[in-house]
Amino acid sequence: ILNVExxxxxxxxxxxDSTNFTCSFPSSNFYALHWYRWETAKSPEALFVMTLNGDxxxxxxxxxxxxxxxxxxxxxxxxxxxxxxxxxxxxKRTGNQFYFGTGTSLTVIP
Amino acid sequence: KAGVTQTPRYLIKTRGQQVTLSCSPISxxxxxxWYQQTPGQGLQxxxxxxxxxxxxxxNFPGRFSGRQFSNSRSEMNVSxxxxxxSALYLCASSRSGSGDSYNSPLxxxxxxxxxxx
Numbered sequence: 001i002l003n004v005e006x007x008x009x010x011x012x013x014x015x016x017d018s019t020n021f022t023c024s025f026p027s028s029n030f031y032a033l034h035w036y037r038w039e040t041a042k043s044p045e046a047l048f049v050m051t052l053n054g055d056x057x058x059x060x061x062x063x064x065x066x067x068x069x070x071x072x073x074x075x076x077x078x079x080x081x082x083x084x085x086x087x088x089x090x091x092k093r094t095g096n097q098f099y100f101g102t103g104t105s106l107t108v109i110p
Numbered sequence: 111k112a113g114v115t116q117t118p119r120y121l122i123k124t125r126g127q128q129v130t131l132s133c134s135p136i137s138x139x140x141x142x143x144w145y146q147q148t149p150g151q152g153l154q155x156x157x158x159x160x161x162x163x164x165x166x167x168x169n170f171p172g173r174f175s176g177r178q179f180s181n182s183r184s185e186m187n188v189s190x191x192x193x194x195x196s197a198l199y200l201c202a203s204s205r206s207g208s209g210d211s212y213n214s215p216l217x218x219x220x221x222x223x224x225x226x227x
Contacts, residue, residue: 004152031212043114043200046215089153093212096141097166100153 004092006101013080014109020076021104023090027071032093035064035075038103039086047075047088080108112137114203116219123226128189131222135182135203142184143216144176147198156199159184188224196226 004025013019025033032051036044048057053068061078077084087103115134123129135142143158143166155168159178176186182203188195202216 034215036216036218043218043220044216046217049213049215051213091153091216095166096143096158096160097155097168098143098153098216099155100145102150102152 004090004099004101006088006090006104008104009102010105010107012107012109015080015082017080017108018076018078019080019106020074021088021106023073023075023101025071025073025090025092025099025101027068029094030068030071030092031095033066033068033073034091034093034098035073036089036091037086038089044089077106080106082108082110084108114201114217114219116199116201116222118222119220121222121224123191123224125191125193125226127191128187129191129224131186131188131199131201131224133184133186133201133203133219135184135201136217139203139205139217140182141204142178142182143202143204144184144186145200145202146170147200147221148194148196153200156186191226193226196224198223 007022034049035047038044048064050066055066057064063076066073085108087105089103091098091100117132141160144156145153158166162178173189178184198221200221202218204216205214
């Protein structure tokens with residue numbers, strides 16, 4: 001069993017604050033690391049897919065980094081907005097199988 | 111492009127019954143995978159199909175089964191339902207998932223919420 005762990009479990013921040021979450025995973029049999037945003041009443045939406053150690057991806061105010069040797073990835077949100085409120089999931093890909101963490105629930109307070 | 115479509119959205123069944131859930135992937139996507147989410151748990155992998163073949167299966171009892179058709183549509187079946195099967199079931203499609211497609215993201219449907227009473 002592969003345990004993908006995310007921290008913190010939940011987070012409340014003020015609008016305008018910057019924040020970051022952690023995804024930890026076993027470094028063996030690594031194919032890719034995915035980040036998804038899951039808003040209430042919607043389906044999970046892909047943010048980033050990272051495959052190489054040292055990868056850094058950015059989309060607007062959101063960015064992510066990857067360390068495959070030590071088995072962790074960080075997701076950063078700069079200047080949080082209320083519309084960033086969602087659960088952020090990471091998933092490790094091994095072959096054609098995905099192992100998801102339990103997510104970080106972010107609430108941005110206006 | 112149409113997204114991933116799951117039907118039905120909601121389902122209420124009684125213990126002991128069986129249920130079939132359907133998933134239509136994005137056009138051109140040949141891989142379909144299924145996940146279960148229960149309160150406090152992350153998405154748990156059920157199985158993955160590609161070109162009508164099950165390539166991977168998660169750690170679920172044999173009551174959970176699936177199949178994929180030639181048009182890539184997939185169905186998931188749960189027999190002899192138990193109360194613990196109450197969950198949100200999500201399916202996701204992606205490209206082939208081999209070689210340089212390992213960087214392809216999953217595209218999720220809206221899920222089927224199953225309640226077993």
